[in-house]
Amino acid sequence: MYNCCVVVGIEFGTTHSGFGYAHTANKDVHVNCDWPDCSGKFKVPTVLSYDDEYKNVRSWGYEALAEKPIRKVKIKSPIRKPVELFKLLLGKMKNEPPLTHEKAISDYLHGLGSVVKKEIYVDLHEDVLIILTVPDNYKISIWTMRECAFKAGLLNDRYSQNLKVITESEATALFCMENLKTHNISVGEKFIVVECGDDKVNLTTRMLLIDEILSVILEKAEDNCGGSFVYQEFLKFIEHKIGSSAINLFSKRHKPQLQYLQSVFEREFLIPFTGDQSKFTISSLDLEEYCSDLMQYCKGKYRDNMIKNEWVIELKLDDVKAMLDPIIEKIIQLIYSQLNLCNNDCFALIFVGKFANSGYLQLRIKETFCRRVQHIFHIPQNEVPIIKGAVQYGLDLTYDNTNISYKQFQILSTTIKKLEEENNDLTNKYNEKANQHQIIVENLKTEIKEIEEKHSENIQHLENQINDINQQYQNKIKLQEQRESQMQNKLPEEIQASNNDFNKYKSLYDNLQKKYDDLTNKYNEETNQHQIITENFKIEIKGIEDKYLKYIQKLENENKDIIQHQNKNKLQEQEIDQLQQSLKLKEIQLQSLEKEKKELDAENDYLYQRNTNLINQLESTSFEDELSNYRLEDVAQNYGMELNNDISKLNDNLKKYITNLKQDVIVNVEEIRKLLLLYKCPVKITNQKDDLLLIQAVLQRHIIETIFSYATKYFQSTGQHYHLESDIINQASLLSTLLTDASKYRTGNDGIMHIASTKLRKQIYSILNNCGFSDIHGKSKTTYEHPFITFYKEKLSKTMNELRTIKDQEKITVENLAATIIREVIKIFWFRLKIHESVVQYVWIPYNAKVNETFMKGENIDDNDNENLYVDLCYFPLIGRDLTSDNHEVYVPAKVFVRKTNDKFNNIK
Known part of the structure; x- marks a missing residue:
């Protein structure tokens, strides 16, 4: 529980940022819309403008942007040097400036913090709890963000407890649960939050646990199907009209006009479009009006066609549908997969993000899922759910919500039993499918064995016949050879007769040999045919095995999901056991305290007299x-x-x-x-x-x-x-x-x-x-x-x-x-x-901490060279008292091995 007057929620975004705040007394959330050089907008661009050496900030936010494109007027190059995307470690910029992301983040938070201080009218360091939102997989550590916030003046020291961090998805979920209260959602209900961002669409299936203040994530899914992909399809449509080289050159040299064209497409074409033919009129895009510099890059036949059409491109109903349908189909498939995972038991679908404002997307979703989901609605972009969710998170921290009542405990137990029943149903279905599969596999094995035995018997019978015929012919040949030998011993007259007989038998032998060859060929043909049949059977068997292996893999995957579900149930059971043990312990402690109170009341007089004697004794002795x-x-x-x-x-x-x-x-x-x-x-x-x-x-x-x-x-x-x-x-x-x-x-x-x-x-x-x-x-x-x-x-x-x-x-x-x-x-x-009177502490200084001469001593740097030093390794700890408070006392400074700022990247792998 935090004792503060105001909660400030800051959404530090990649392209735009903003903040909101609420007083703990009334809890009304107010989102700031008054910025330097602009008012009426909830967010300010995440942009900085530096001097030529990138040391001093000239301006930030709207003031740091390049000049906006003016219709029918050529845009001039910006005077300042804007720096963007430093939240992504400056990694996506083609010409990366000589600037660390820590400095850029600190400078931007300093500018944003100046607006916060003017708006809330209280002491930022003493009376304010700051909630900072970050993406789910943010690359920068919490310590680095805390260091940047300290350098920006948002904290009075690096270890201040007045700064907490929450992911953007958790902040969005908190805001969505506030909206679900109006729809009478009950404990144990499941709902899906669909975050339609620029690059990705993230789906989070959650289940409400306790009194609309706690939910758990059941499933997650994401795909590259955000609003920026629709805009890419729009650029491809324009590219088809003016040529790819024109679009490429225009994108490189006139980025502000390209951004302005994107905003026009979103405002005038994407958001209002509903897909209703009766309400749709052919829209015209005047390139000369919205992006005049694009005309100079259009060449050849493309230029001739555009001049003929007076540089106007028409968008028909089917054109806009062709841009949106592939992206929306991906989103629908994601939702289908999540609904299947939660057995179509979903209370609500909640859409948030810029792309969620698309009327056509809302229509397609409602038509597809109106019968499977009770409530489908979207959070308008002007509701800034991340900012308000962050403020709500801070307000929850200012009140003690950690104690769970017995009624809430019963609700949680009922929810877990429901999950266990669902898990048992899935297990039974899996066992039935596994038994059916086992029966099919056994039948196939039996059939295959019978076929192999049948063909084996045929082959053996043919081989026996061939062996018998061979044996007969061999016997006849031996007999003929014996007769020839006898005839050679007879008179020459008989030799001639014998020769005649030999020729006769030779002819007979040739006929038999021919029959033998015919039988051998027939045997080879039958053998080949049997081989073909065997190979076909092997192919069929392999196909059947592959089919059922895939089926088995599918069942195993379902089993893994069931096991994961069981693990979650076990974890929840452990938490319930801990809560039960905690309740029993509190009851025992309460009984013990009541007993001790009675004993204390009975011994009060005796102890008073004893303490009086002890005081006198301590005064006289030591x-x-x-x-x-x-x-x-x-x-x-x-x-x-x-x-x-x-x-x-x-x-x-x-x-x-x-x-x-x-x-x-x-x-x-x-x-x-x-x-x-x-x-x-x-x-x-x-x-x-x-x-x-x-x-x-x-x-x-x-x-x-x-x-x-x-x-x-x-x-x-x-x-x-x-x-x-x-x-x-x-x-x-x-x-x-x-x-x-x-x-x-x-x-x-x-x-x-x-x-x-x-x-x-x-x-x-x-x-x-x-x-x-x-x-x-x-x-x-x-x-x-x-x-x-x-x-x-x-x-x-x-x-x-x-x-x-x-x-x-x-x-x-x-x-x-x-x-x-x-x-x-x-x-x-x-x-x-x-x-010592107060117990002394010792602390190891972490890597990359800035050198503070009060707390540390660096021995590898000269005494006159002590600016911008950072710790590489602490090899003797800091010793002192109350080190994290303003009344700290240092007995022995830490010994550290240090480096200069400009040596940082040269020494690291």
Whole structure:
């Protein structure tokens, strides 16, 4: 809940921007329409005009635009240099100016902020909550936008809580839900928001959860079918009349006239067009009137035709439909897909955006979906839904809407049960389709197997017949050969007779051979035919398999959707369980508080007398007396005075432990690059010699962070004699909590309670700072090193040896420092910072923060060169008190490795 007088919603758009505001007292949203050099319009162009060096802003908004085209008058070139599209990182400009997008955004927000300050009449830094809208997939980080807002004067410091960010789609949805209230929408109803932008059409299916203040996104879809595509079709129509070269040259050299032509097309042709033949009259576009410079680029037959028609182009009903129908069909298909995903259970279709004002689009949508959706309406462009939705978001933040009533909890449970029933229906349908598919597949397998068996039997029968015939002919040939052998032994007279018989048998053999060849050919033909049949079956089977694989894939996709739906239901169930547990916990706490109240009333008199005695005792005695002659209070004060000296000593030891990285020390450059990325520093290093200072800095940061991880793990463990330091801190924390409870639930002097708790903390941490992690006395009066120091000094040295390699003699000297450094780091950051009156904080400065000499010190830049410096890496944290407030106190500035502004892009990969 935010305590403020006014909520300001700022739509920082790509081409146009605007703002609205509302007082929290009456909640009436007012959208500004009074701008420098223009009034009566809700938005101002997102344009800047700079001087020749791009350092100083000459003008912004309408004043920065090039001269508007005047009818029948040739447009002159603009004097100023306009800068646009800096919201898109200046990425779409052909001649990109020497300007960073952060500077352009800061300069533009500064101009916009000056109008905001004049309009709201309250302190912008103290009494205003600013809501800034950004696209859903914006490339610039929230921190960068916050930095730009600070430089623009919208915030009093970078960490101010008076700035919140919301996406454009969420702001639009909030505004749409306000409109749905008038249509009596109920909890659990689904509605689709159709954002018709210039480039894309985004569809978001949402479900209302609780009292018109909370909705969840069920599905999203988008396509490139915005209003700019209709305008492209319009340019193609003109190109058909005057030629492509004329349009191309005109687009490059006369952009203001082209923009003016687009506005004329939207105002006079696109928005009024409804597609009704009875209301349509042929429209005429006079090129000489609207874009006179276009005429000079029209050549040849195109010029002759245009002169004949007096430079007038006629647009008929079918011409305009041909421009709109392809785009509208895409939008309709998107809506169909969303309705199918939500099972046609949709309460309303809401259209927003410039293209949504098209009468023809509205008519086509209503004709197509009037029977499937209860309510279809569009939000007019002059309602500026993003701005008003942002203001509404800020107003919701100023009131505590986080507690959900039991009635609302029941409504949410009913909605989730409804979703579960829908999910079960989808699951049953999927199982039925899967069973049907399985039956079809089994039948096909059976048929294929029968066909294969039948053909296999035929082939085997043919092969057996051929083998029998071959065997018969072979036997006859052998018999003939035997007879020929016998005949050679007879008389020559018988040889002649035998020859005759041989010729007879030879003729018979030839006939048999011919029959054999015929059978073989027949067999080959049947084999080929069988092969063809087999291949056809394989093709048919493959087609059937492909068909059912696609069907299976479709079912699997449906199953994935069901699983995603189930996951959403599980998430909602977890949230419900958490709410139920929270309610039970509150009931238990309430019962406990009632019981304690009774006990407190009964003990009031006794505690009053006891506190009186305690006051007298504290006035006459002190903790110093109880600790004999050892004055821990004075020691704590001395520790605060010596903090800088101890940190300086720690830095000296770190430098010795890292070494100067020269001589025989070899650095693992690849691992150093990984460390830089680990600490979010995208600076490129090339070699050990040129980047020596940065390598030393990141090694020091890594040593400190590694020791932090060792200490964190240690203080999470208790119970052993070498966990004595951890046990002391845990018991001190428990005792501090008990003292706080005593001051909360017992009457008495709260000042004494606070003083006792503070002294207890300071004295405990003074003791730990004096003897924590020191050597341990053994049972046999021997002394040995603390096991924590022994274990982790070896682990730290092993880690560092993987990052840099040094020779043996120097290695022994350096590794002896590991125990000292671990002990010093833990004592400073775990014990020393808690000895002060107020607990001291430490902060790592993030990458790309601007150098502030109050908070940081850069050692790689000369003292006289301290302008426009930015942080590459922080290698020792900032130490101080109340660092985010105006009453901050810096004890030790952060040590940072810095760079100049003009070196930024040269050092980054």
